[in-house]
Structure formats: C-alpha cells, structure tokens
Amino acid sequence: MKKKLFGQCAACNLEKPEERYRNISNYALEKALTGIAYEIHCPEIKVGTLFCNRCYCAIVEHNNYKKYKNNNKKRSIERDLTYQPNNQKKRITVSLEEYQRLVNNSKSVEELKIEIQELKDNNTFIKYFNDKIQCLTTVLYNYQHREGNKPVLDADEFVTLIEN
Incomplete structure (x- = not known):
C-alpha cells in the first residue's frame, strides 16, 4: 500500500485532504528549473517540497506535450506564387494517330459497358x-x-x- 502524503501545498497554501500530494525529487527539480512557472508559484522550490497534484503539474510538467505541438503543424512548401505571364509549364504532346487510337479505345470501352449491362x-x-x-x-x-x-x-x- 502506498504511503499517502498529507500537508499543505507550498504553492497554493491550501490543505486538500482529497487531493493527491507529491514531493519534489531531484529530477523533478531539474525539470521545474527549466521553466518559469516555479518563479510564479513557488520561488523557494527545493527537493522534498510538497505540492498538490495540480500545482505539481503546473510547475514540473509545464512543457508536457510541447514537442508534439511542433510536429502537428503542417509543413508548408515554399512556392513562388507570383504571376507568370509566359506560362512555362511542361506540356505533353501526342501524335494524331495515337490520339485517334485512344479515342477509339474509349468508344470501345463504352460499347463494352453497354454490352455487359x-x-x-x-x-x-x-x-x-x-x-x-x-x-x-x-x-x-x-x-x-x-x-x-x-x-x-x-x-x-x-x-x-x-x-x-
């Protein structure tokens, strides 16, 4: 059975018996010092300081999911969208015989569809x-x-x- 921590939160100065309390460890202290949230809530933070779960998350886990937010942004491809009067797009040309063959094939496909129906x-x-x-x-x-x-x-x- 886990040992339950009771006491007063160092950040909000409230004693909430139904709330989960958490101690600051060395690793949590390092994480908290990377942000500025500890300066607002509890500037005298040290190892062993007792926080309620809400304040602990605000101070220690302040940058949670930050790395995921950057990946979710759509990557925009830089393009030149200025007006180009000389339309220099590549074009595909087909010989007249090839074009007629394609048209005849499309007609035969339509005839086959009718026959199947x-x-x-x-x-x-x-x-x-x-x-x-x-x-x-x-x-x-x-x-x-x-x-x-x-x-x-x-x-x-x-x-x-x-x-x-």
Missing part, C-alpha cells in the same frame, strides 16, 4: 439454371430423406431417378 439484364439462362438446380435438389431430398432411401451411386440409376 445488356447481358446482366438478359439473365434468362441464369433463371433457367437456377430452376433446374432447385428441381434437382428437391428430387434428391425427397428420395433420400422423405422416402428413407440410400444415396444413388450408380450413374444410370441416378439419371433414371432424375428423369422420373
């Missing part, structure tokens, strides 16, 4: 195939489970069973 709309084979599979499974189920027969392993018997 027509095939999706005209799904009579799929319906026919689904009906036949459903019929087949119904016949096999009735033969094996309702009538209590063993599975048919001979191909000729299987064909006659399905056709009947």
Whole structure:
C-alpha cells in the first residue's frame, strides 16, 4: 500500500485532504528549473517540497506535450506564387494517330459497358439454371430423406431417378 502524503501545498497554501500530494525529487527539480512557472508559484522550490497534484503539474510538467505541438503543424512548401505571364509549364504532346487510337479505345470501352449491362439484364439462362438446380435438389431430398432411401451411386440409376 502506498504511503499517502498529507500537508499543505507550498504553492497554493491550501490543505486538500482529497487531493493527491507529491514531493519534489531531484529530477523533478531539474525539470521545474527549466521553466518559469516555479518563479510564479513557488520561488523557494527545493527537493522534498510538497505540492498538490495540480500545482505539481503546473510547475514540473509545464512543457508536457510541447514537442508534439511542433510536429502537428503542417509543413508548408515554399512556392513562388507570383504571376507568370509566359506560362512555362511542361506540356505533353501526342501524335494524331495515337490520339485517334485512344479515342477509339474509349468508344470501345463504352460499347463494352453497354454490352455487359445488356447481358446482366438478359439473365434468362441464369433463371433457367437456377430452376433446374432447385428441381434437382428437391428430387434428391425427397428420395433420400422423405422416402428413407440410400444415396444413388450408380450413374444410370441416378439419371433414371432424375428423369422420373
């Protein structure tokens, strides 16, 4: 079980029984002396000084998350945004034959999309195939489970069973 510290906070001079109190260690003293918060709250800070948790965080951990704040800023790329009358951007040129080939390919892609859509709309084979599979499974189920027969392993018997 941890030893609870009780006493009066050196910074705010209040005694709060529900608050967690913390002592200043050597490392905490070094961290506190890097900032200026200790001068405001408690200029006579030394090792063993007792602070409430709120004052301890304000004095010792004053620069917490500071290193993360700098990394979160978006890095701006310096660009020359002045007006440039002679537009010197690189341009890509294509021969006339290459351009016509690309246009024809785009037309053929559109035609293929239309053909695929027509095939999706005209799904009579799929319906026919689904009906036949459903019929087949119904016949096999009735033969094996309702009538209590063993599975048919001979191909000729299987064909006659399905056709009947």
